[in-house]
Amino acid sequence: MAGIRLGVLGGTFDPVHIGHLALAEQALEQLELERVLWVPSGDPWRKADRAVTPAEHRAAMVRLAIEGHASYELSLLEIERSGPSYSIETLAELLRVEPDRELFLLLGLDALEDLPNWREPARLIELATLAVAARGGRQPAPDELDRLVPGLGGRVVWLEMPHIDVSATELRRLAAEGADLRDRTPASVEAYIREHRLYRRD
Ligand code: ATP
Numbered sequence: 001m002a003g004i005r006l007g008v009l010g011g012t013f014d015p016v017h018i019g020h021l022a023l024a025e026q027a028l029e030q031l032e033l034e035r036v037l038w039v040p041s042g043d044p045w046r047k048a049d050r051a052v053t054p055a056e057h058r059a060a061m062v063r064l065a066i067e068g069h070a071s072y073e074l075s076l077l078e079i080e081r082s083g084p085s086y087s088i089e090t091l092a093e094l095l096r097v098e099p100d101r102e103l104f105l106l107l108g109l110d111a112l113e114d115l116p117n118w119r120e121p122a123r124l125i126e127l128a129t130l131a132v133a134a135r136g137g138r139q140p141a142p143d144e145l146d147r148l149v150p151g152l153g154g155r156v157v158w159l160e161m162p163h164i165d166v167s168a169t170e171l172r173r174l175a176a177e178g179a180d181l182r183d184r185t186p187a188s189v190e191a192y193i194r195e196h197r198l199y200r201r202d
Contacts, residue, residue: 130152
């Protein structure tokens with residue numbers, strides 16, 4: 001019997017927003033996934049150039065954002081593991097626990113283009129299909145992708161979705177000004193940010 005089709009959505013989620021929710025929702029539908037695992041990074045080494053909110057807060061916000069959604073699950077794998085959060089280790093661990101799972105790593109185009117800088121990209125694309133949201137950008141042709149990582153072109157599926165012009169960077173800036181985050185993140189997440197005074201400068 002074929003294993004379950006599992007989506008893996010890794011991110012810093014600092015904070016989680018509607019772009020992430022749309023990515024998960026479209027992947028779930030278009031790829032007929034059984035579940036999407038939300039995996040906040042413990043130590044987001046690709047974002048070492050800026051201060052990142054403590055993992056407990058980022059995970060708590062994801063928990064609030066996905067609450068009540070039966071097909072979503074929060075995974076603390078990367079937070080509980082020490083050292084830099086490498087996706088390859090997360091995927092390998094998921095397959096070790098359940099070898100016949102079919103894994104789909106959900107990404108935006110910005111993250112896909114950063115793949116050559118990730119740990120063991122060649123092995124990563126053996127372990128998972130990459131399901132990518134163009135995020136308003138163009139869709140690189142398979143041969144362009146192969147130049148990033150050999151074989152990548154054949155391991156990417158594109159998700160059809162509207163461009164959701166929201167980023168965590170924008171949310172942090174708005175929150176720093178005390179501005180309204182409504183329509184960009186669920187109300188429960190906005191309330192959490194206010195309650196814990198995240199991203200405030202004062
Ligand atoms: P930041 O602005 O801090 O760099 P971000 O908004 O890109 O953060 P991440 O937590 O780094 O959020 O993103 C996790 C994953 O979600 C990445 O693969 C990213 O490309 C994807 N993603 C983020 N925002 C969107 C969006 N608006 N639409 C589709 N995918 C998105």
